[in-house]
Amino acid sequence: MCGIVGYIGSKEAAEILLDGLRRLEYRGYDSSGLAILDASSTLHVSKAVGRLSELEAKLEAGPLHGTRGIGHTRWATHGEPSERNAHPHMDESGSLAVVHNGIIENYQELKAELQQQDCTFQSDTDTEVLPHLIAREQAQGASTLLEAVRKALSKARGAYALGVISKDDPDTIYAARLGSPLVIGVGEGEYFIASDVPAVVSRIQKVIYLKDGEVAALTPDGVKVYTLAGDEVPVTLSDVTIRAEDAEKAGFETFMLKEIHEQPRILRNLLRKHTLDGRVNLAIDGLSNDYFRKLNRVMIISCGTAYHAGMYGKLLMEHVCNIAVEVDLASEFRYRDPKVDPGTLIIPVSQSGETADTLASIRMARAWGCKVLSICNVQDSSLVRDSDAVLYTEAGPEIGVASTKAYTAQLMAFVLLTLAMGRARNEITPEVETELLEDLAQIPDAIHYVIDRKDDINQIAEKHHDGPSSLYLGRKFNYPTALEGALKNKEISYQHAEGYAAGEMKHGPIALINEYLPVICICTRTRDEVYEKMISNMKEVEARHGRLIAVATDGDTAVKAFAEDIMYVPAIRDEFSPMVNVVALQLLAYYAAQARGTDIDKPRNLAKSVTVE
């Protein structure tokens, strides 16, 4: 969590840093701050508690001028949100400042040592040990600031992406990373550091992906990269693969609404890229057909929304590939005793590729000899670098904190992977594969159909948004959809919502049903008995006077007979219906949140990437 940004060049740094922080605010937004070096090499710091707008107001009243600077937007871990705990943090003399994303795990030990040497701390954060450690290294004879930074970092355990600025070395800013994301943007005569590419995409031509354990020195003339031991390493310039407009709202009132609308295009592109002449054409570098044939087990690991995608992946793979598939929350997997062996394929699913529990889980699995095939959205993320193979979801930057387009892209990735695996294992014939792909091709238009009816969904949300709670029910492929719909609602509207397997309703949630409780039932028409079972569940809700809202197939008159409100979706093959049904629930949550007046793109207490345990 937390976002960091840095600038060195010839322009005023403050506005550039604020713009970067605005784009990183999804990573944390309880306080923010800047440190800027002015023309006479004096370091000025400004911090504010609350949203970035508080810092902007402060800087308007007291502008900071200078062409070098670093900035931070915080999601509190160590120390409450307060100005004292906001970054940048400084050494005792006020000559150097540090912004940090990550956690210094041995900070208490380091802090105690520094305090024994009479060092005074201003904050409760783990980060503050870093400026003091760097200053100590300088005092103890480090010949350059680079050496002091390297030596200080060699003492720190944990994870960091950081930016350092000092009046002792005014023509350089330093950046370093270990386990937390950090990129260096290369512009014309100006250089940037940022937690992700979208923060600076409109200003850069190339990007340098700093590796774990590297320290970079950025000057107006270029970038040099070193190991923690001090050896210079060659710099690799990579192309910027996202477009500047991907990081803008493009006329939508929120990123979330924009991202909901992007789903048909993203899924269509994924399909185009990975299919050819009615067959899946998915080359997964690093894993052969022979590997998939011999595989005896799959273990899917993820968190949050990505976990719901994993639940869907399990159902689909078991259905098509005749293989045992388990799915687990990364935060559980890493502390239990899972029975995995080299015959198990590990599939982590992650939008960011930086979720701490997911990363820890796959490192364990790799140590046990398993291969790792990631489903991930972010290029060069930590997850990607730790995987044997990657299937990119190619959804573009997802900026709304509540995940939407990354989720449906994860579902589509699972479909493509399942078909490729099914074929490698001789579980599906070419005819069936072609038929499935024909049905799959209808998904983008079906999502459009749902989005085109957003005004109807808005009306339903307006009617039901004000209760304290709601219940979401689904079965089989749409059980994960129910969980995801409830999660969306909780995340952005702050209304308690519970997702449940509809068949389990009689084992508890039925006690909650009364004339006030909205019960959202995913009851699209299916070829198997699940539809009939859902109808029975809905009748049970109706009999207890619950307020029934259905996601139903267009033209379904049976549901109309007893649901109070219906969100219609087109007829879609059961296996693929979650990609469409969930869009209705994303919109329902969206409009409920709007009616409740919440900050939809930045819901309270949440952060987009959970990079700490």
Ligand code: G6P
């Ligand atoms: C946070 C985000 C969710 C996301 C989850 C997992 O909770 O708010 O939207 O699903 O982390 O993140 P990942 O980046 O691993 O998909």
